[in-house]
Amino acid sequence: MPIKNVVVNCTDVQRSVEYYTKFLELRLVSEATPRSALLDAVTATIELRAVAAGRDQSTWVGDDLQKGFRHIGFKVDRLDERANVLKAGGVEFKLDPLDAEGKVRICFFYDPDGTLLEMIQGDLQYAEVLDPDGVAAERALGVPGRPRFDHVAVTIEDRPTTDKYYRDNFGFSFIGTIEQPHDPRGFSIGYLKSGDTVLEVFTYNAEKSSRAPQLDVAGFAYAELAGDPPPDLTAATAPDGTTVYVDPDGFAFSARPTV
Structure with missing residues (x-):
């Protein structure tokens, strides 16, 4: 089942609402409060939740060799125009717009609390298509x-382990791959699709580090998937009482049972 919601912790909800509505055109689902806000992002929602500034330092680092969460991606049109607006607004960039493997144009930048975001323009041209129907649905x-x-x-x-985990438990389909032949770390990207959303998985031949999820510091907290949680998973409790599960690579998610 697809990703329904992404929870992002922030130190100032109103500041983050202004950021996401201005730069990414997300729309408020209901009136924001000092504690939270829910934003419509077309195929899922982004939920902003307040955390205390400086309470704890995030252990997330901007090195893709750290397992677990890496970034949140948005499909856009007019990427360069949008990037210029972000730059004019003083937004910090990790990667300026460029043409990437798969014949798409991308850029990376940060939200006010350091959550890494990506904009992507164009349809990916996969190095290997594994599910033609899934690719067709994506392009549609x-x-x-x-x-x-x-x-x-x-x-x-x-x-393969991640493919089986999300296929068996949540019905994701592995639709294709993109290779990065010039990366000395042995970098490859796979795409697991469910509904209109994707889990983009990075693999490397190089040694990787691990990180325990942090549910009460600024930045990405967890994703909410539609479906029943698989049994025998490591679980934690978010500040609002939500039960959050952790997959074998340290990625945090909750599960909303389907009706």
């Missing part, structure tokens, strides 16, 4: 009228 979504949630990216240890 068309060019977005406003930025739409596309994926959460994670670094993993083993692609």
